[in-house]
Amino acid sequence: LQVLDEEGKDVTPHPLFCSDPNTIVPRQGKLLASSSYFGATGPAFLSSFSMPQTSGANASLGSFSGTCLLTSYNFSDVQVRQEEIKEELTKEDLDRRVDLYLTETETIWILDMPSVVVSVEAEDAGRVLERNRIYVEICKNRPGNDRFVEKMMQTVNGATKTKEVQCDKIVMEDKGVMVTSWDLYDSFNELEIEPTSKAEGSRATTGKSSKSHTTKEHDQAVSVSSDRGNTTSTMVLENAVLAKIHEEEKCHSEAVLTSENFQQGLFFMERILMENIFQPKLAAYRQFPVLTDPNVTSATSGMVAAVKEAKQEEHGKEKKDKEEQKEAFIDPSIPSDLDKTPEDIVPPRLEQLWSYTCDLTNGHSVSSMAWSKVNADLLAVGYGAFDFKEQKKGLACCWSLKNPMWPERVFRCEHGVTALDFSTASPNLLAVGTYDGSIAIYNVGSCIDAPLLDSSESSNKHTGPVWQLRWLEQDRGATGAGKTERLICISADGRITEWLIQKRLDCTDLMKIKRTESEKKKLPGEKERKSEALISRQAAGMCFDFHPKDTDLYLVGTEEGHIHQCSCSRSEQFLETYSGHKGPVYKVAWNPFSTDTFLSCSADWTIMLWHRDSQTPILTFSSATTFVHDIMWSPKSAFVFAAVNESRVEIWDLSVSTLSPAISCFASPPVKFTAVRFAKNTDCLLVGDSKGEVGVFLLQNLAAPGSAKV
Amino acid sequence: AEVEETLKRIQAHKGVIATIVINAEGIPVRTTLDNSTTVQYAGLLHQLTMKARSTVRDIDPQNELTFLRIRSKKHEIMVAPDKEYLLIVIQNPGE
Numbered sequence: 001l002q003v004l005d006e007e008g009k010d011v012t013p014h015p016l017f018c019s020d021p022n023t024i025v026p027r028q029g030k031l032l033a034s035s036s037y038f039g040a041t042g043p044a045f046l047s048s049f050s051m052p053q054t055s056g057a058n059a060s061l062g063s064f065s066g067t068c069l070l071t072s073y074n075f076s077d078v079q080v081r082q083e084e085i086k087e088e089l090t091k092e093d094l095d096r097r098v099d100l101y102l103t104e105t106e107t108i109w110i111l112d113m114p115s116v117v118v119s120v121e122a123e124d125a126g127r128v129l130e131r132n133r134i135y136v137e138i139c140k141n142r143p144g145n146d147r148f149v150e151k152m153m154q155t156v157n158g159a160t161k162t163k164e165v166q167c168d169k170i171v172m173e174d175k176g177v178m179v180t181s182w183d184l185y186d187s188f189n190e191l192e193i194e195p196t197s198k199a200e201g202s203r204a205t206t207g208k209s210s211k212s213h214t215t216k217e218h219d220q221a222v223s224v225s226s227d228r229g230n231t232t233s234t235m236v237l238e239n240a241v242l243a244k245i246h247e248e249e250k251c252h253s254e255a256v257l258t259s260e261n262f263q264q265g266l267f268f269m270e271r272i273l274m275e276n277i278f279q280p281k282l283a284a285y286r287q288f289p290v291l292t293d294p295n296v297t298s299a300t301s302g303m304v305a306a307v308k309e310a311k312q313e314e315h316g317k318e319k320k321d322k323e324e325q326k327e328a329f330i331d332p333s334i335p336s337d338l339d340k341t342p343e344d345i346v347p348p349r350l351e352q353l354w355s356y357t358c359d360l361t362n363g364h365s366v367s368s369m370a371w372s373k374v375n376a377d378l379l380a381v382g383y384g385a386f387d388f389k390e391q392k393k394g395l396a397c398c399w400s401l402k403n404p405m406w407p408e409r410v411f412r413c414e415h416g417v418t419a420l421d422f423s424t425a426s427p428n429l430l431a432v433g434t435y436d437g438s439i440a441i442y443n444v445g446s447c448i449d450a451p452l453l454d455s456s457e458s459s460n461k462h463t464g465p466v467w468q469l470r471w472l473e474q475d476r477g478a479t480g481a482g483k484t485e486r487l488i489c490i491s492a493d494g495r496i497t498e499w500l501i502q503k504r505l506d507c508t509d510l511m512k513i514k515r516t517e518s519e520k521k522k523l524p525g526e527k528e529r530k531s532e533a534l535i536s537r538q539a540a541g542m543c544f545d546f547h548p549k550d551t552d553l554y555l556v557g558t559e560e561g562h563i564h565q566c567s568c569s570r571s572e573q574f575l576e577t578y579s580g581h582k583g584p585v586y587k588v589a590w591n592p593f594s595t596d597t598f599l600s601c602s603a604d605w606t607i608m609l610w611h612r613d614s615q616t617p618i619l620t621f622s623s624a625t626t627f628v629h630d631i632m633w634s635p636k637s638a639f640v641f642a643a644v645n646e647s648r649v650e651i652w653d654l655s656v657s658t659l660s661p662a663i664s665c666f667a668s669p670p671v672k673f674t675a676v677r678f679a680k681n682t683d684c685l686l687v688g689d690s691k692g693e694v695g696v697f698l699l700q701n702l703a704a705p706g707s708a709k710v
Numbered sequence: 711a712e713v714e715e716t717l718k719r720i721q722a723h724k725g726v727i728a729t730i731v732i733n734a735e736g737i738p739v740r741t742t743l744d745n746s747t748t749v750q751y752a753g754l755l756h757q758l759t760m761k762a763r764s765t766v767r768d769i770d771p772q773n774e775l776t777f778l779r780i781r782s783k784k785h786e787i788m789v790a791p792d793k794e795y796l797l798i799v800i801q802n803p804g805e
Binding site: 180263274 | 712713716717719720723724725726731764767768771772777779786788790792794795797799801803
């Protein structure tokens with residue numbers, strides 16, 4: 001398509017900005033234009049030619065509006081028109097970062113009317129004044145003068161012709177952006193990083209663009225709006241959420257569910273839900289005053305004020321407060337002494353806060369529990385049965401205080417778990433001993449279900465169930481390396497072993513427990529071989545405990561009922577033997593405060609308190625006709641310990657009474673209690689049972705602790 | 711897999727009335743409510759979350775909104791926002 005003017009020059013209007021400066025400039029003079037002006041020159045061209053090639057021009061004009069949004073101009077020189085290359089519009093171009101430079105153009109003289117007023121002090125003021133005077137005289141002389149004659153003329157008026165031009169509608173669009181400080185921050189951050197199209201997309205979502213109503217219907221505008229799809233959808237959310245969903249979005253939505261962030265979000269949400277549900281219980285655990293929802297409280301108005309006051313002073317349930325207040329009404333002077341009031345009126349008791357249980361652990365019997373040494377809210381629970389007949393696959397779970405309904409970590413083991421302990425030196429290691437005698441070390445930092453180290457390949461491993469294991473920090477004075485940590489375990493094959501953590505788990509024997517025949521014969525071992533057919537020369541060890549002050553010394557409880565005191569430095573002989581129990585000793589524990597006494601519990605229904613210097617027990621406690629599975633001294637008081645037998649959990653307070661327990665809490669059959677632990681930082685007791693639940697109980701109103709020695 | 715399990719557990723908790731998961735465009739991906747209510751919640755909470763996030767970042771652009779909780783007389787609405795999704799859980803904590 002070519003358009004020629006009279007001189008034969010080719011003045012084909014270029015579709016876009018490629019305009020030939022040579023032809024255009026002289027015709028238009030010094031005036032140059034922005035694109036809109038250029039659009040206007042289009043029709044100017046057409047009107048001067050008799051060949052209306054409107055379609056071509058229209059197309060060029062039409063595309064102006066589409067592209068004028070994108071290209072940037074830079075008017076630096078008025079004389080020479082910049083060569084503007086037609087840019088191929090692609091979808092990426094629209095998303096690309098566009099830099100718009102705002103510069104001041106040269107001053108364009110559109111109208112220059114020199115003034116006709118001259119200052120009196122100007123240089124040619126005299127001349128001007130003179131001329132003015134002459135002019136005034138001429139005007140005066142004009143009317144009657146011969147030199148001025150009136151005459152009329154006629155000019156030829158050209159015929160006017162109307163000409164119509166059509167151009168495409170110019171699309172106008174309002175765009176507004178709310179500049180917030182984070183928007184600025186983000187943009188500057190992205191300048192340092194490579195600008196990506198994602199940044200564009202996010203910026204678009206923050207801007208608000210109000211499109212004029214007419215443009216929406218226009219075809220062109222539709223293409224523009226679909227490119228800005230992000231903006232549209234967020235702003236028109238209320239109206240058009242159910243409107244057309246592109247196929248790409250469908251894939252994206254599924255991707256949301258599998259993303260990492262989503263998993264984390266779910267994790268937090270679950271924890272927060274738990275906090276909501278368990279808030280009163282958790283507060284009681286932490287010994288905070290219990291907050292109640294004002295909507296939920298149903299206290300009568302008379303009691304409310306008093307209840308609130310009492311609440312600030314005590315931890316515990318509302319009911320108890322009300323009970324108190326009833327008494328207080330009788331006695332108007334409420335002693336504000338915290339220690340006195342509860343004990344005078346209400347006897348000490350256990351109150352269940354919640355229990356760690358879930359579907360996964362239902363049916364497994366709790367065999368052992370251990371607190372993490374570093375994080376006092378993390379509890380590891382091992383599940384496995386004690387009896388030979390009930391063996392199934394074992395489980396070790398880590399529970400956190402923040403989520404009592406689902407364990408944080410679940411480790412499945414081939415055999416029932418019988419013992420576990422957290423390490424002190426590397427607090428993420430959990431050692432687990434199982435019924436088949438093997439030991440595995442897990443890293444609780446990761447969610448992987450496989451052990452870090454396993455002792456099944458070790459040649460020296462135990463052949464009987466591992467009944468107890470412990471990580472021990474010992475002073476290695478000889479090697480001078482400070483405290484090192486060792487893993488010690490005891491098992492039914494009669495060996496106490498120390499395990500070395502290297503590439504493969506391997507162990508060395510600390511001690512072999514020899515059988516002691518009977519009390520009459522003090523000699524250990526094999527004298528009476530003829531009369532008794534021994535299966536093995538070793539007695540099964542059930543438990544051990546290291547002395548809290550002297551880590552060289554430890555006690556071993558055996559299946560025969562003897563307790564031996566041994567030393568790490570002498571692995572051949574026992575230092576002392578304490579005989580008193582008639583059944584296997586399930587647990588021994590040194591008193592953490594008065595370190596010369598220890599406690600032992602056994603299947604002969606008794607718990608015995610010993611002093612290390614005497615061969616007979618000081619005290620015997622028996623209160624039930626069932627096996628006593630577990631005992632533990634309270635970490636706060638030298639007189640208090642907890643014992644669990646199959647039907648009850650009992651708290652004994654030796655300063656109050658040695659004949660019967662201070663608190664006794666029954667289990668509902670057929671559930672049996674199997675393990676007990678005190679909580680380290682609060683007055684709570686954890687009790688595990690054969691159903692797989694670990695109940696958390698709050699100790700209330702126990703006597704003020706004292707650490708006096710016995 | 712694990713995500714599904716956790717979602718199911720959350721839905722089964724005591725007092726939880728509804729769980730809604732919305733993707734970045736505002737389309738509900740998972741919901742336990744009827745469609746119209748879900749859409750309503752999605753739209754309203756999306757805007758509120760944007761506003762909350764804008765507020766937090768205006769004060770300190772290096773900060774970020776991590777969680778949003780609205781406690782009302784009848785329920786508690788908890789929103790876990792993110793660039794790619796919005797997780798909404800409505801719970802009635804007073805049971």
